[in-house]
Amino acid sequence: MAYIPDTPEDRAHMLAALGIDAVDALFEDLPPSVRLNRLLDVPPALSESELSRHLRQLAAQNRDLGQLTSFLGGGFYDRYVPAAVGALAQRGEFLTAYTPYQPEVSQGTLAAIFEFQSMIQTLTGTDASQASLYDGASAVGEACLMALANAPKRHRLLFGRTVLSQSRQVAETYSRARGAEITVIDGVDEIMGDDVAAVIWQYPDLLGQITALPAIIEKTHAIGAVAIVVADPVALALLTPPGEFGADIVVGEGQPLGNRLQLGGPTFGFMGVKSPWIRKMPGRIVGATVDHAGRRGFVLTLQAREQHIRREKATSNICSNHSLNALMATIYLSLLGPEGLKAVATVSAELAHYLADRLASAGLVRVPRQEPFLYEFTVRVPGSVADLNRHLLDRGILGGRDLGQEDPAWQGLWQLAVTEQRTKDDCDRLVEEVLAWQSR
Amino acid sequence: MAYIPDTPEDRAHMLAALGIDAVDALFEDLPPSVRLNRLLDVPPALSESELSRHLRQLAAQNRDLGQLTSFLGGGFYDRYVPAAVGALAQRGEFLTAYTPYQPEVSQGTLAAIFEFQSMIQTLTGTDASQASLYDGASAVGEACLMALANAPKRHRLLFGRTVLSQSRQVAETYSRARGAEITVIDGVDEIMGDDVAAVIWQYPDLLGQITALPAIIEKTHAIGAVAIVVADPVALALLTPPGEFGADIVVGEGQPLGNRLQLGGPTFGFMGVKSPWIRKMPGRIVGATVDHAGRRGFVLTLQAREQHIRREKATSNICSNHSLNALMATIYLSLLGPEGLKAVATVSAELAHYLADRLASAGLVRVPRQEPFLYEFTVRVPGSVADLNRHLLDRGILGGRDLGQEDPAWQGLWQLAVTEQRTKDDCDRLVEEVLAWQSR
């Protein structure tokens, strides 16, 4: 009965007011043949102290990133989350509110979403943003649906091979029913056809590359398609944002911005768009307005796009956003500010370049060799990447992703990400273990 | 420069307003010969992520009570602290406020202290309480000073041998300068003399005993002395409160009420007193009153006792209380309510009785054998208690206190406390390991 306030007297009072003897009377409309005449077969109730012990024990069975040294990336990074993020976002007034349907008592959530939209807009170099999506991959899916809806005669989506495969796979799941067809392309030359709705490119891409983007966008526009860019938000602190290269829609995974990893969720997806796309975005959008006294306030706006108004004609079926995760990102970006975010990206990048140099000396050469990169890069491993990762895990190191699992063309490629949480010592230790593994 | 907002421009602006070139000008009144012309020799500044890693590493070196199974007691217990306690007490409005000097913007703290006082008063069976003291031992010290101040001709304090020695030692430190003299007594027969200011008894006492109290209080009053009782607040859920037996002042350690152990601090001490003592209590006291419109509110009151008004004539030098810890206790007691607190004490007691029975079967007999007890008790160990505790610690069990360390008369006595966080399995495992140790 945890969390239920009713005493026997309360219950009796209410039953009496209803003129019934037992709650069973309120369930008599259930067809007798399907009523559950037994208790559910679920584990017995625990007191809070027992529950706490049980959960602490389950949690202790996992090796967290305080115990393992991680070089994993691929959209999800072991970045530091300042303590103030949790302290503020966990405040009950934020945590236990719902979608801000009544703006007069929801200005906290609304103002924070407005701030979030502002930050995503400027980070991505676009004209507008919305209140967040479930994650980066579903944001790619939503962006693809926008492009498909915009040009009903175009049904092909061209995905760069170096877009994270999850994003492509979600887009495939989302768009298959609409008759879309996905083609994987390797470069700008493959962008062609008047049936192409959108070209989707990642920046930096899966191998850490960045320089292909302008030409991709230019060609995409040349064939009348929509340029969708999947971006790493921390990298945008240092890189020319996709919007400035002309991207129409910029989406990405928000986890690196103040969100803990949580095995991949909940995090959030973000979306920035150029002006023509504003009224075609999925999800919640917050706008500024004024009240009768002229005081500035914020409201959910452009709701004519949404499912609760438009039903089957909505731009998406999405109802919730990941508001709390977006709030964490907003607090994170406020705490870091422009210089802090740049420093985080720069420290990550300098350690990554140091590591890449040392690995090259150890015979693990970057692929592609000369392409600029920031803090995520790919090397070729002389041998089994899976075997190397096992060797490392035994020594408390989470090695990089085995890109051979992403694409058979990438057998032997090892994707490493370095964050500001890594140290020179961490990098040195990784190299030492790689050498030890080579000489085993 | 963490947490300092000044930019170079801010600094220049302020210096200009002051008509000076550098902050050095504001320190020219420091005698030149003692100015520190070097940097302090302290460790270099860390960024927050580095700091977080460093502290996590230090914390991980300690074996906490999630890892060890504890049978330690002695005023400090491994009791469960519900999650809501921390979630609420850590709210910034509580955490970062100061002593509520301005009641209009401090009603949160003031109302919570008033609630705390109410709960301590009823728990202890007294007429009034105050806003908390540093800890249980210093509360005993303050109570002794009250008794000494009340009867300037009486200078002796009689401490039951079974009062936790820390309490006696703090009282000694506190009262020595006033010429007080402490005598340890073993029973009611030793209570005598017109120089006795107070008799201090613990309930339940160090060996877990409870039944001596009424006679102790009666005899204390018979010789015109003050009866001070040191009580375990959780035990008071089941036991007749000392105030009902006539105790004048009831003090104790508050940790078991919703405070984490933290190696012993910060926790809080509590004090409940009978009416004649209200204006003689040390520390902050909150009272109810009304504002000009008749609205109920709370204020710091009876401040004429206090150091900031009375200076050397104050009842104590105490200035702060342990308000946040008292808030945690208040939230804890609200969450548990009367039935919850009774259940916590009862579950502890039934496990303790189970354990005592099993230990008796193993040859570790209770001392004293027939005296009633609740969840803390003492057994005689056939052999070295220290050795037994070492054996247990190697197996992840924090055995009980070695009372031979408290008092030479108690060689071989082992004090065990069982809380609601222990299970039957925990008790069984302890017994098994005791048997293993015996047969080693």
Add this chain to the structure above:
Amino acid sequence: MAVPLIFERSHPGRRGVAVPTPTGIAGQLADWVPAEFRRQSDLGLPEVTEEDVVRHYTYLSHLNYGVDTGFYPLGSCTMKYNPKVNDWAAGLPGFADVHPDQPPSTIPGLLFLLAELERALAEVTGMDAVSLQPAAGAHGELTGILMIRAYLAAQGDQRTTVLVPDSAHGTNPATAAMAGYQVREIPSNRRGRVDLAALRQHMDGSVAALMLTNPNTLGLFEDEVLEIAETVHRAGGLLYYDGANANAILGRVRPGDMGFDVVHLNLHKTFATPHGGGGPGAGPVAVKKALEPFLPLPRLVGNAETGWQWDYDRPQSIGRVRSYYGNIGVLVRAYAYLRSQGAEGLKQVAETAVLHANYLLSQVGQDYHSPFPGPVKHEFVLSLTEQKRRGARALDVAKRLIDFGMYPPTVYFPLVVEEALMVEPTETESREMIDRFADALKQINREIDENPALLHEAPHDTIVSRLDEARAARHPLLGWPQLKAEEESRS
């Protein structure tokens, strides 16, 4: 006073949290990236101290209303109390600081928890297999309908249409459309239930599925559900259960036993996880055996003894619907809630929620019109047409409730009820709170005649009064650069 923004606290040169400083160990940006790719433009982020940030968001939190603040009878959203211990659990490093690409062998405790939760949700729903992946109810719907589509396709059955009742949540038709279906609406009958005759008319070989919420959005149990199921199944269609209202039936009846083929649950409703200002939630899907092969990638397989694996080798799967395996932080909370309740507790939840709704309805039924006969389940809908005639719309009543310190119920939904006010008290609110709400509604009903301005100008004590939503939509100001420019041009 205007609602402030963090940008307005910005002061060039201020810094918040201290981050590591570049050491120059391997060059700098200009060494790594060609000029064209080096960002020149402003990041648009505020420059503030941690103190600024803490004060700003503490202040913003004070402008918000949550379940932790007070009564939140938002119909269809099940704003029950969210236990604090669940938040604590979700924050444990062993659950929160694990990378999604860590080998399963490094996280057995978490995977055990997820498997146990799957098992329990299957039992609660009466289904055979569960995927915890969907991030929200609507996401669960999409996953579910895509599975139905794939299941039918695997049988060579290309149906074109999904049926939804006219009282359905907007997500139902939107989902069906997103999954490539045409949508047909089934009208409600005079009892507020699916019109069975109309359903039988619409039900043919083109219909892939009927999406049903039960109890429906009117708070009424679809008491002809077995006939509905039979009708749909006989025509070769499948039955989808929208679990938004599952709080009403926990331990009393199970969708699987009523004939549903696919179910989603909103854990942020029924399983007490906090709504977070609009999310994250979690919308696991549960299916009958026949649909199991179509569940999204990956599936969690294995057990505590042999270890756990992510299974990607599932050729009939609809594919991925998101990154990785779900909103773990939400799932941990839901598991904790499950373990705090047990079977008795879950049943008590439903019974109490239903009792509270009926009791509240009985208290306000004299003053407000309830368009359908009861008993209701966990919520009910009032129709304020009579109040509207007297000069106050449902929105006015809702806004006036704010002055009483309560969050307003859902308004103007479901669409089938005119001037709808949709009230869900939940099982965690006390009788006194329910009485206080009823008293407030009754007082407001009197105020319509005695002092209508009180309603029209409500709310009175909030930082802003009613906002100009038309202006917001007509002239969208969606970011600080635009708002700042606009405010500067006005002043």
Add this chain to the structure above:
Amino acid sequence: MAVPLIFERSHPGRRGVAVPTPTGIAGQLADWVPAEFRRQSDLGLPEVTEEDVVRHYTYLSHLNYGVDTGFYPLGSCTMKYNPKVNDWAAGLPGFADVHPDQPPSTIPGLLFLLAELERALAEVTGMDAVSLQPAAGAHGELTGILMIRAYLAAQGDQRTTVLVPDSAHGTNPATAAMAGYQVREIPSNRRGRVDLAALRQHMDGSVAALMLTNPNTLGLFEDEVLEIAETVHRAGGLLYYDGANANAILGRVRPGDMGFDVVHLNLHKTFATPHGGGGPGAGPVAVKKALEPFLPLPRLVGNAETGWQWDYDRPQSIGRVRSYYGNIGVLVRAYAYLRSQGAEGLKQVAETAVLHANYLLSQVGQDYHSPFPGPVKHEFVLSLTEQKRRGARALDVAKRLIDFGMYPPTVYFPLVVEEALMVEPTETESREMIDRFADALKQINREIDENPALLHEAPHDTIVSRLDEARAARHPLLGWPQLKAEEESRS
């Protein structure tokens, strides 16, 4: 609206958190305890749900003002910003869930931290040895004066008197009295410093110590401190440093170098730990070599290599002053703060605090009288006698500041200044905030003439206005049973 109490939410039979249920495994209370000792009386605790508790304390928190809310220039209290990472650290199970009787071998990380903090505080103060035990500043004072007493006694020197300046904190004379000394006050001179001539008059062989705060409570540096030290020491007395104002001198000058023998620091002031509504703080004491044997029991000895021990074998020690070794949760925070600052940072703290105080004084000095010549250090005292002549007392000005969203400065302290207003902006407040405060003070100064009722009736927007403190003291209502009876008798 009255400020509510949790008791008013109580409803018999309600339960908050679920606790384990007795199983009867070993009998029940009646089997264990004789009837006389079985409690019959009501526990007086509320019966409420977790939801009730969360809403009540969330609401109470909204009635509070903290540093997280806004500007808190409470003189002498150093209400600087309290970093959130420090709170996080203090909550780590390895620091928070350890029993004080655990063997030191099980907690090397925590003991290393404490030893490092001791070392750093010795360096910061220029002293030789530190005990972290005292729970608060006043507790540190008591510990310190008892050590001085023991030290002198060990030399057969039984002195009777402690000197304190008339501007001292009340804790100084109260401490001296508690330690068994008579207290003699030394007057301030016209410059607001200790009158050296008077000191020389009072200084004789009966004087055990002079307790000095430097900068003193007027915010002024005792620039004759070396002469003071020489005077005290020459007469065989010791010099006690009250560290309440150490924030002003960090890294600039050290008490040890100025001749102080015993020092306490308020970590909740200088080291940024939160004040918690009145505590807990921490008041470590630092001493010169000669006093080390007298430090309280136990002492932490050892090192990371050989392990740590609690040393109780210290025959000259003053004994115990508390349970165990200190307010660990506060000490962890202070250590974290220390490590976030480094030597440069600490110096910057002092310089900025002093710059801010002088700047603020320069902004308000036209309108408010500052009775002593500057520069000040980290705080300053204004004397509002002129305002009082015009009809507004310091308290009125203070209360009016609440209407501007600011916490009022300390009033009527130090006692040597008439109508004192004691302002400490701290280093963590921005220039704009300081300007805003100055503007508020200036506006209030105008309001005294233009609209004095604004001041007299202030504050205007709080849950209660000025409370009847005389009534509270005359007729004390200190608990709910008494308050309830009184309110029932009134109604």
